[in-house]
Amino acid sequence: MSPTVKGPSPGPRPPGSWPPRTAYPASDMAEHFLPIDAHRPRLADEVYRQLVDALSDGGLRPGDRLIQERIAEAMGVSRTPVREALLRLEQERIIVPGNRGGFIVRAASENEIREIYETREAIEGYAARLLAERGDETALSLIDKAIDEHSTQAHDTAHEGYLANKAVHRAIVRATGNTQLVGLFDAVWDRSVAVLLYADLHRITEAAFEPSHEELLDTFRAGDPDRACTAMIEHIRVGLAEQLSIHDPSKARYETP
Amino acid sequence: MSPTVKGPSPGPRPPGSWPPRTAYPASDMAEHFLPIDAHRPRLADEVYRQLVDALSDGGLRPGDRLIQERIAEAMGVSRTPVREALLRLEQERIIVPGNRGGFIVRAASENEIREIYETREAIEGYAARLLAERGDETALSLIDKAIDEHSTQAHDTAHEGYLANKAVHRAIVRATGNTQLVGLFDAVWDRSVAVLLYADLHRITEAAFEPSHEELLDTFRAGDPDRACTAMIEHIRVGLAEQLSIHDPSKARYETP
DNA sequence: TCTACGAATACCGAATACAGTATATGGTAC
DNA sequence: GTACCATATACTGTATTCGGTATTCGTAGA
Numbered sequence: 119m120s121p122t123v124k125g126p127s128p129g130p131r132p133p134g135s136w137p138p139r140t141a142y143p144a145s146d147m148a149e150h151f152l153p154i155d156a157h158r159p160r161l162a163d164e165v166y167r168q169l170v171d172a173l174s175d176g177g178l179r180p181g182d183r184l185i186q187e188r189i190a191e192a193m194g195v196s197r198t199p200v201r202e203a204l205l206r207l208e209q210e211r212i213i214v215p216g217n218r219g220g221f222i223v224r225a226a227s228e229n230e231i232r233e234i235y236e237t238r239e240a241i242e243g244y245a246a247r248l249l250a251e252r253g254d255e256t257a258l259s260l261i262d263k264a265i266d267e268h269s270t271q272a273h274d275t276a277h278e279g280y281l282a283n284k285a286v287h288r289a290i291v292r293a294t295g296n297t298q299l300v301g302l303f304d305a306v307w308d309r310s311v312a313v314l315l316y317a318d319l320h321r322i323t324e325a326a327f328e329p330s331h332e333e334l335l336d337t338f339r340a341g342d343p344d345r346a347c348t349a350m351i352e353h354i355r356v357g358l359a360e361q362l363s364i365h366d367p368s369k370a371r372y373e374t375p
Numbered sequence: 376m377s378p379t380v381k382g383p384s385p386g387p388r389p390p391g392s393w394p395p396r397t398a399y400p401a402s403d404m405a406e407h408f409l410p411i412d413a414h415r416p417r418l419a420d421e422v423y424r425q426l427v428d429a430l431s432d433g434g435l436r437p438g439d440r441l442i443q444e445r446i447a448e449a450m451g452v453s454r455t456p457v458r459e460a461l462l463r464l465e466q467e468r469i470i471v472p473g474n475r476g477g478f479i480v481r482a483a484s485e486n487e488i489r490e491i492y493e494t495r496e497a498i499e500g501y502a503a504r505l506l507a508e509r510g511d512e513t514a515l516s517l518i519d520k521a522i523d524e525h526s527t528q529a530h531d532t533a534h535e536g537y538l539a540n541k542a543v544h545r546a547i548v549r550a551t552g553n554t555q556l557v558g559l560f561d562a563v564w565d566r567s568v569a570v571l572l573y574a575d576l577h578r579i580t581e582a583a584f585e586p587s588h589e590e591l592l593d594t595f596r597a598g599d600p601d602r603a604c605t606a607m608i609e610h611i612r613v614g615l616a617e618q619l620s621i622h623d624p625s626k627a628r629y630e631t632p
Numbered sequence: 633t634c635t636a637c638g639a640a641t642a643c644c645g646a647a648t649a650c651a652g653t654a655t656a657t658g659g660t661a662c
Numbered sequence: 663g664t665a666c667c668a669t670a671t672a673c674t675g676t677a678t679t680c681g682g683t684a685t686t687c688g689t690a691g692a
Contacts, residue, residue, distance in 0.1 A: 157472045158653075160675070162462075185643070196677040201644085205419075205459060206466060215414050218685055219643035233555035236505070240556060244497030298490035298566075299497060302559060309555075344601045415683075417645070442673070453647045458675085475655055476673035 161195050162202035168193070169203055173212065173223065173311045175277065180225030183216055212311060228362065235358040237306050238287075241299060242354065243347045245291045249338040250346035257293040258338055264289035265331045286331050290350075329353050418456035423463055425450070430469065430480065430568045432534065437482030440473055469568060485619065492615040494563050495544075498556060499611065500604045502548045506595040507603035514550040515595055521546035522588045543588050586610050 169189075172178040184204060190197045204221050207213045213221040226234070249257060268282035284307055291303045329337070329349050337346040426446075429435040441461060447454045461478050464470045470478040483491070506514065525539035541564055548560045586594070586606050594603040 158675075162675085187643075197644095198676050198678090202459070202462060202675095206462075209463060209466065215644090219683095230555070233553045236501075236551075236553050237555045237559055240497050240501030240559070243501060244493075248493070294493075296490045296493050298487070298494045298563075302494055302497070302563075305562070306555075306559075344605075347604070348601075415645075419645085444673075454674095455646050455648090459645095472674090476653095 160202075161199035162206075165189070165193060165195065165199050166203035166206055169207060170308075170311060178223055180223050182223045183220040184213060184223065185220045210305075210309065212309070231361065232358065234306060234310060235354055235361075239351045239354050241302050241306065242287060242291060243350045245294045245296075245299060246334065246338060246346040246350035247343040248294045248296075249290070250341055250343040253339070253341050254293075257295070258335065261286075261289050261293050261335055261338070265335065269331070290334070328356070417459075418452050419459035419463075422446070422450060422452065422456050423460035426460055426464060427565075427568060435480055437480050439480045440477040441470060441480070442477045467562075467566065469566070488618065489615065491563060491567060492611055492618075496608045496611050498559050498563065499544060499548060500607045502551045502553075502556060503591065503595060503603040503607035504600040505551045505553075506547070507598055507600040510596070510598050511550075514552070515592065518543075518546050518550050518592055518595070522592065526588070547591070585613070 169178070169184075178184075186197045186200045186204065189204075190200045193200070204213065208215070208221060212224060214224050216222045249261075264286050268286050288300070288303060288307075291300050329352060334346075334349055334353060337349040340346070426435070426441075435441075443454045443457050443461065446461075447457045450457070461470065465472070465478060469481060471481050473479045506518075521543050525543050545557070545560060545564075548557050586609060591603075591606055591610060594606040597603070
């Protein structure tokens with residue numbers, strides 16, 4: 119049975135792999151050197167990154183058909199890494215197999231957008247609850263810092279506004295210290311790549327909503343988990359209403375209770 | 376631009392593809408035939424299924440090394456579908472690349488188990504909140520039914536007890552009607568495949584906890600979202616404490632407030 | 633003009649081949 | 663006994679090929 123491996127740093131490397139031997143005691147080496155990811159970069163990862171970038175900046179749109187051979191030719195690689203990247207997007211439900219070959223970029227329905235916003239309510243509402251329960255001022259000051267960084271920053275494009283908003287919300291979830299929760303947050307926002315294609319989501323700046331980002335932070339500091347959770351949920355529901363009203367103004371602004 | 380495709384049923388098939396033509400008016404055909412998934416089954420999916428089964432029934436354990444060529448030989452296929460299945464498991468962080476080739480089955484740390492339980496609190500706590508907000512008796516009766524089915528059923532193995540518990544909790548999330556939330560639920564429980572390998576999770580029957588499944592349902596019916604949410608969170612925290620106490624009895628049973 | 637059928641085309645999934653990389657092993661010198 | 667070096671081995675990632683399947687196209691016949 120092979121030894122258990124903990125993660126991408128598979129263990130101490132033999133001394134021969136290190137820079138020229140010095141007088142450091144072995145126990146001090148970890149303080150002076152960083153672990154090196156020994157695993158080979160994969161072309162499939164780069165293909166994936168480019169596809170995701172194209173999806174999020176409008177280069178690829180719902181209904182577009184992605185053909186393995188053509189992408190491979192365009193990127194100057196073989197079909198294999200392209201296929202691997204596409205299968206990954208398929209797992210993430212961003213694309214679906216077409217009936218005449220190829221994968222089709224999937225559009226998000228309005229109902230799906232509602233559901234995605236609800237999953238945000240679950241994750242970010244829970245994060246708000248945890249932060250209010252704990253009242254850890256160090257964690258909360260990191261959120262404060264993220265809010266400052268991203269509200270004063272000039273947004274040259276609406277896409278940057280979207281990224282800034284995401285960064286604040288991500289900082290909130292990160293402040294819980296739960297990496298699994300951050301992973302779910304990322305999965306949900308990455309799925310919103312398809313959502314982006316439905317509407318110009320990045321035109322919305324949730325920072326302008328009530329309760330605002332600053333007000334949310336106040337609820338965390340107030341120490342009432344229920345109140346913090348419901349405030350976050352309200353904030354997100356305002357965002358949803360705004361999102362839906364872009365295409366249909368009859369979906370009025372959400373009235374907070 | 377190709378037409379937008381909605382899902383695995385890409386649209387009406389030309390009549391020529393159907394069984395011998397009958398006298399049905401075209402508008403009636405949908406009542407008599409079911410859509411057929413036109414997409415080819417992939418070997419990679421079957422490989423994946425077998426690997427996940429082996430992970431969940433103990434055939435594969437943390438630290439085990441998965442070699443593409445060997446699995447391919449054992450399953451009588453080429454390396455390609457094996458690789459695709461393994462890359463999928465890698466994306467799901469169930470396995471990590473080893474430093475001498477192969478992929479290693481990853482073990483879940485205690486901290487990771489805590490975090491996974493917290494993500495359950497986020498998802499299932501939110502589901503509880505939604506159900507209490509809505510008070511939809513049709514949805515709640517489905518949960519009632521799931522509880523009945525799975526509490527009276529004889530559990531021949533502890534693994535079946537685990538599956539029964541999962542089914543009840545999944546029914547709760549499904550009752551929200553939010554498929555994205557169900558997707559997250561499945562992702563979290565599927566990640567717990569690795570958790571299974573850490574401890575005999577399936578020895579725990581959360582149905583025996585307080586608040587019990589029945590009591591949770593009562594909180595949904597009572598119509599207080601905050602109360603329903605916190606009851607679910609308590610239930611899950613009891614489960615975590617029990618889970619951790621299997622290996623270390625000093626981690627005492629969680630005291631509900 | 634419409635329908636049916638066969639051939640062509642487009643694309644995918646899987647198998648196979650090739651090249652690169654990291655580790656293990658064996659031999660040799662000190 | 664230890665360190666170093668060359669070679670072998672094990673495995674991966676990618677490229678290429680092959681065969682299958684679904685759609686499209688062209689043509690013949692009614």
